[in-house]
Amino acid sequence: MTRPVFLLSLPRAGSTLLQRLLLMSGKCATLGEPSLLLRFLGDDEAMTRKATYWESLVETAAADMRKAWDGYDEAYRKGVRELMLGIYDGLAGGKEWFLDKTPRYTLIGEEILATFPDAKFIVLWRHPVAVASSVSSTFRKGRWCPDEFGIDLHEGQQRLQDFCEKHGDRVFQIKYEDLVTDPAAELTRLGAYLGWENLAAVLGEDLVTSTGGTLGDPTGVKRYNKISPDSRDAWKKELSNWYRRAWAREYVSGERARRMKLLGYELPDGIAHGGSLGLWAGIADWFEARRRISRRLRRPTWLPRFLKKFRKERGYEVSFR
Template sequence: MSVTPVFILSLPRSGSTLLQRLVSVHPGVSTKSEPWIALPVFFALKNSGLTSIYSHKTLATGVNKFVDSLPEGVDDYYACAARYLRDLYTRSTTDGAQYFVDKTPRYHLIVDELLAAFPDARFVFLWRNPLAIAASMIKTYGKGKWGLYMFTVDLYSGIESLTKAYTENKEKVLSVSYESLVTDADNEAARVLSYLDLEGGSNLSGGLKDADIMWGDRTGQFKYQNVSTDSVDSWKDVMSTPYRKAWGKDYLHWIGKDRLEVMGYDMDDLLADIHDTPTQYRYLLSDIVRAVYGKIYSRYCISDIKSNKPYQGGIYYPKN
C-alpha cells in the first residue's frame, strides 16, 4: 500500500527539522532527511533558474513540447510525477507507516506544482518571524557575518510563493508557527497528527527522533536534544548593527502588513522590536563591505544564469 505524502513547507531556518523530528516519533509517520527529489521533477518544465552541462533551457523546451502532446497535457505529467514520487516515498517508508514526511525547505520554489500534483497529500505551512530567519541564516551559514544575498530566493521569492499558496489553499492545509512549536511542542505536534487523522501524540517532545537526517540542516538536531525556547528572541543580538536594523525595517516593509498577517505576525510589533533592540557596532564595517560584495555577486550571478552561461559561483532561482 502506498503512503500519503506530507509536505512541510517553510523557509530554511524555520524549525522544519524540529517539526519533522517531533511528528516522526509517531509510528504512523516515516521520514528521511531532506529528499529534494521533487525539485528536478518539476523544474524539468521550467526553462530558467539553473544551468547544466546539457543546457537545461533546451531540455525544458523539449520536455514541454512532449508534455503538450500528452492527452491531458501538464495534468498527465503531474499525475505521473506524483505516482513516481509516491512510489519512492513508499519504498523509503518503514513498515506500518501511513505517511511519509518530505521536509525540503526549497520546495517553496515548486509549491504550486506540489499542490496541483498531490490533491490528496497533506501540506503543513511552517512560519517563523522573518527577522529570526534572517538572523539564523547569518549565524548558521555566515558564522555571524552578513551574507543574506546568498538567500534572496528564500527571503523574497520564498515568502511571496508560500504566503500566496497558503492564502489560496488554507481550507485544506495546516498552519503552524515556530514560536508556538517551541513554546508548546506537544500541543502543536498533536495538531499536526490530528490533521493527519492519527491518534496519540502526547509527550512527543520527550522522545525526539533523529529521523535519519543524513543530509540537510542538522543544526537543531545537534544543538537541542529537547525542545528549547532559547531561539525565539536570540535574533535581536544578531540583527543589532545599524546596517542590519535598517535592512530589517526595509525587509518588513517589503513583506508588508498583509503577508505578515498571513504568517501570523504584526508589522508594528516587529518594527518596535527592531527599534528597542540595543545597537551594536561589532560587525558594522564587515556588513558594509559584504553588502557591496553581495550586490556585485547577485548582479553577475543572475545575469549569467539568465543568459544560460555555466556560471559556477551561485544559483539564481526564478519566481515562476
C-alpha cells in the same frame, strides 16, 4: 501504498525540529531533505537549474509538447506521481506515511498539490527576519548575508503565503514560535489534522538525533535533545547594528509588511525605531555583504573547484548552460 506528507517552510524555520517530532510518533518515515521533486516540478522563471545540456532547450521542447497535446501536463504529473509514490513507499519501510521535508518546495507548492491531490500539507511559519538571522549565523558563520537566500525570503515567502490563502482548507498551518512555546497544544492540533492519535506523547521522550540522510539542520540536532523556546527570540539580539536593522526595516515594508502582519509578524520596536548604533560592526557587515554578492556574481565559489576536479578526473572540460 504509503501516503506522503509535505512539510513546507523557509529554511531555518524549525522544520527539522518538527520533522524529528513527527518521526518519533512511529507513524511515518522520513529522510533528511529528499529534494527530488525540485528536479521534476517547477517550470517558471524562479526555477534555475545547472546542467551540462541546454536547460532552455528542454524548456522549449516541453512548451512544444504542451502546445501539441493538451494532455501533456496531466500525463507528466501522473508519471511524476507514480514515480515518487513508488520511491516514498520504498523509503517508508512499511510505514503508512512518508514525510518529505524540503525547504525550497516553497517554490513549487502549487505543482506538488496538483501532482499529489490526496497528500497532507503542513506549512511551518517563522518570523522571516528570524530566518534571515538564522541562515546568516548557521551557513555564513555569523556574517550578515541574508540576501544570498533572497529566493527564499522573497519568492519563497510570497508563494507560501499565496499557497495557504488559496488552499487554506487543505493546509495545516503552524508557527514555530507557538510550537516551542506550547508544544503539547500545537502537536495535539497537528495530530487531529493528520489523524494521528496522541501525537503530543512524543514530548516525553528525548528528540531523535538524526532524521537520516545528509541534508538538514546542522546545528539544532546537536544542540537540543528536548524541545526548547531558547532560540525563539534569540534573533532579535543578532540585529545589533545599524546595517542589520536597516536591512530588516527595508524587508518588512510595503506590501510585505502588510502580509506579514496577517501572519502575526511585525518588527519589534527596538528594531523598527532605533537601537544601538553599532557603527563599525555595521560597516563591516555592509562591506562583507557587498563583497560576497559581487564575488558570487562574478564567479560562484564552487565552480572553479568543480571544474578543476572534473578536468582532472575526466580529462576534458565541461560547461554549464
